[in-house]
Amino acid sequence: MTDLKLPPAMSELRPALREIVTQGHEQAPYFTALLSSKHGLIITVDNREERVIERPPSAGTVLSAFDGETIYERAVSGFDRGEVQRAARELLQGRSFTQYASPAKQGSQQSGDFAPSLQIDPAELSIREKLDRCRELHARAKDRDPRIVNVQVRYIESGEHAVFASHQADLAQRLQRVHLFLVVIVAGEGGQVQYDYRAKSGGAGWEVLNFTEEEIQSLVDSTVALLSAERIEPGEYQIIAAPGVSGTICHESFGHGVETDMFLKQRARAAHFIDRTVGSSLVNIFDDPSQAGGFGSYFFDDEGQMAAPTQIVEEGVFRRGITDLYSATALHIPRSANGRRQDYSRKTYARMSNTYFGAGTSSLEDMLAQVDHGIYLDKWSSGMEDPQGWGIQVTCHYGHEIRGGKITERVFAPIGISGYVPDVLESVTAVGREWRLEAGNCGKGHKEVVPVASGGPHLLLKARLG
């Protein structure tokens, strides 16, 4: 039996949902209940202080009824049976939902309890043990260079429980995400302050949070090197994007740009490009919430759709977008498991999970050998979507010069990547075989933040840098 570790109040309400959704279903063919609880912990240890704080939790119930045109929802705090029953009555009162029939594919019953496989479950470690692990990492990093003015270790843990019920579904899941940042801050001459960071993360336990001595020293070295970083001469460059940078390009281009709620709002140029070439034949792009250990992974989405991979771009051809219930229904396209909400107080949108370029066959050495003068983009810091204009904005914390097929010590920071999405993807001439995902938080515009991962292999391409 799966141990979900459901919060007691959620556990108590779950059996009563059957009656609530059955009654709701009599009036509204599409009637669902979602119980959602999110909680977590943040531990910070630096040279001057320590903090252990709770991650702002959320816990509540969402009742949804769809009349084929509008989704009506009541979202109430907590899991009180009486409150939820009252909210269900109020939601349905005075409205007619009978004209909408749920899609036929929902004809089969779905049930199951799902929990991730964790080697070192954060729920089994005490706060003291987690704090001590952070202190230990801090101690390993803090005295490695006289220019270091502060070293910060930041551990972020988030646990999530969800129960989804409809007249056809009874699903429950536990999700666990961990993120450990090591930040080094150095001071140079004239008050100059620079920093660099490295993160370990996953939809996993503490087993993925180990830093090697080499990784720590390399972080200190890269931070110190930033004291002599230059601004890059703007222009078009041959670049090699590290997996995290590749992932951010992917996320901002054929991630946000293929969320089908954007199709519905006529915000996505990709809507006009289904089965058309949008990049080099080396380019394959996926979104996969079922990726084991991914920071953006889940077993089912907030609308009860079971997680499965979606191939978005196949050998340079755009195949399909990622959906939520509403946009899939309105556009008459098949569902993917991407209906996600920030928390119970927000609606569902089509959102990414783990979005990435598929791996290729080239080694990094082979790719470097193809670059006489270019830039190795080491680390991304942010990105923003432009689904209609297909412009790219990805900001990199820094990059290194490539000369004669070798990465030099010359460093540029920050670096902005810009360009037109199809031009950038068309310019991909080699795809690496080393592949990884990096964790992030993704907003829809400046709100609706959900955990995601982005990644891929090294990519050799051309883009404008500035």
Place this chain on the structure above:
Amino acid sequence: MMLHKIIEALNGRSDLAGWTVRHLDSHGAQVYAVPERIEAQRLVNVERYKIDVLRQTSDPNGKEAVGSGDVTLLSGDDIEAAIEKAVLTAGLVANPVYTLPAPAALPDVPLVDADLQKDPSTATKDMMERIRTAASKHGDVQLTGAECFGEIHTTHLVNSRGIDAEQESTHIQVEFVLHSQRAESDVETFTEMSRRCVSDLHLEEAIEQRARHTLDLFETMAPPSWQGPVVLRNEVLGMFVAGDTLHGGVLQALGSAASKYAKTSPWEVGKSVFRGDVKGDPLTIWANRLLPFGTNSNRFDEEGLPAQRVALIRANELIAFAANQRYADYLNLPATGAFGAVELPPGQITSSALLAEPYVEIIQFSWFNPDLITGDFATEIRLGYLVQNGVRKPFRGGQLIGNYLDALADVRWSAETGFFGNYFGPQTARFTDLKIVG
């Protein structure tokens, strides 16, 4: 009732050096539109109790220290167990000693839109209707998506030093997408606004302006390579100066006592905040929580510190850090509380005088998100205009490149002022020498 039980339980603990409890309640309505229909309507209630405790501890050398812990409860949760958890957490940590704020007079700050407070559902639907009506007046431009949120937040804060304060505020968030199509070409503009008061949104005016921008996107040329005057006005200037909700801002980051304590801010009280000469207007900034209907205004902040209008920078010189009680104690500074809005004084020149040609005006960035420690930025332009020889030519793409503080060291501010949620100050700024790479 639950708040009283929590206070009683906290008062019954002899092992605490201090505590704060906040009862946070919000309720509101959300409406979402897609072309031709309402996609979703939601009513939302959120209620919780946030407890922070301080406990005396000692550091590894036996020196007196303090630890903090926190916990959040929902209605009906086990109060004793929650407090015990927070106290145990506090016992693990040993930081230099700090105190909690003491009671002080609280100012009256206008924070509530009366109509929204009365009926959030109707107020939110009315906003949506106004957006749809205003957009429908533009035959060439369609509203293809819109969201309106209207919320009422109440906070009741009590702490162990005797603060017992309440405040109520309203919060509005609006976004809309305007789309247009000519032959094979589609263009759109996406607008997000946040205010406390519906009348401060100026919805019809905003849609009128954004409709013009949307149509101008059909006429855009390739981005110019440019080094010279760059003008920002209104909402985009507010965002440039005061930052955004997702990322924050450079002034808030470098002007905070927490950053000073962590050694990520090189700023020092009594010294210039700039690393070189100031060629433009001298910079003066207030961190203002008293700004009427400011989105970051309040009567008191999360610790209970009363709202203030803090002179942060005067004539380029740092006057004070924005400090909560903890970092105020650590750095021996006055406790100012949370930052609030960014306020600048009016400049000496009219906006029209700042529009001497040639110049580039940027209307919208993809996302202006400078590095909060170094101030460096490289940010894509969604829509800008190159204005020269009497012609205003739109462009999109290209990046604005520079350093936030260097930009503020060479800027002229307009005499006309405006209010944009978390910014109050000049409506127009002319940055003398910024670089755009095409």
